[in-house]
Amino acid sequence: MEGFGEHLREVRERRRAVDNSFSVRQLAARVGVEPSYLSKVERGQQPPPSEKTIAALASELDEDPDVLLALAGKVSGDLQSIIRRRPKLFADLIRQLKDMPDHAVLRLVREVRDGEW
Amino acid sequence: MEGFGEHLREVRERRRAVDNSFSVRQLAARVGVEPSYLSKVERGQQPPPSEKTIAALASELDEDPDVLLALAGKVSGDLQSIIRRRPKLFADLIRQLKDMPDHAVLRLVREVRDGEW
């Protein structure tokens, strides 16, 4: 599995190839952290940053925040609070979907979205 | 909303009414924490304990761990890791279910469980 830092570096470098403003320093400034910190995170010398910082990174890099959070070993706070409001309901559902293939879960997502029920 | 400590105290006292081994001291011993700590948690003087300790409490008190964790403002680690494995999929699904009524979500749970698809 690819780590958070590794992925971050790849994505940033890719952006940087066409836009110099994606240097460690400038990105760090926009995201609101020290360059050295971001550098260490990218090289896995520091654990992934907070949810807030990850969200800012996702926004700057045009990445999916949930995916980035997942790579960081986290689940976004808003998802957690949805679950916490009805813990039994969501716990059951999620555990039951644990081993379902992607396409099955995806079908469920679509069904709910399209209101077919 | 009822707090974690409040709920814990109520449940424990209820058990204690028919079984003296549910004193703060004895329960704390079985759960593996100091009595004074448990006491403070019950009175809200300390924030809720770790997931591990909450799980032990749930087991001793015969309570649903997910519900107890929810009252503590947490979501169980195993649910989180299920979500992290397929972040986009689960994030979409959960956010879409956010405002659905209980019975609708419940129907979904049953559908999945009974394999009607």
Place this chain on the structure above:
DNA sequence: GGTAGTGTGTAGTATATAGTACACGCATGG
């Protein structure tokens, strides 16, 4: 009246989280 068990107050601690501050050496362009 001592012993066992109870709840709780005070003080302290170990570890993790989430970073900052600053300096260094390299490279590139004017």
Place this chain on the structure above:
DNA sequence: CCATGCGTGTACTATATACTACACACTACC
């Protein structure tokens, strides 16, 4: 040659998390 920007190394810090250790006062029993 020097100013600008770059990535990174070292050292430090503030806050939160999750508790422990011990003592105290009270009650109940025999």
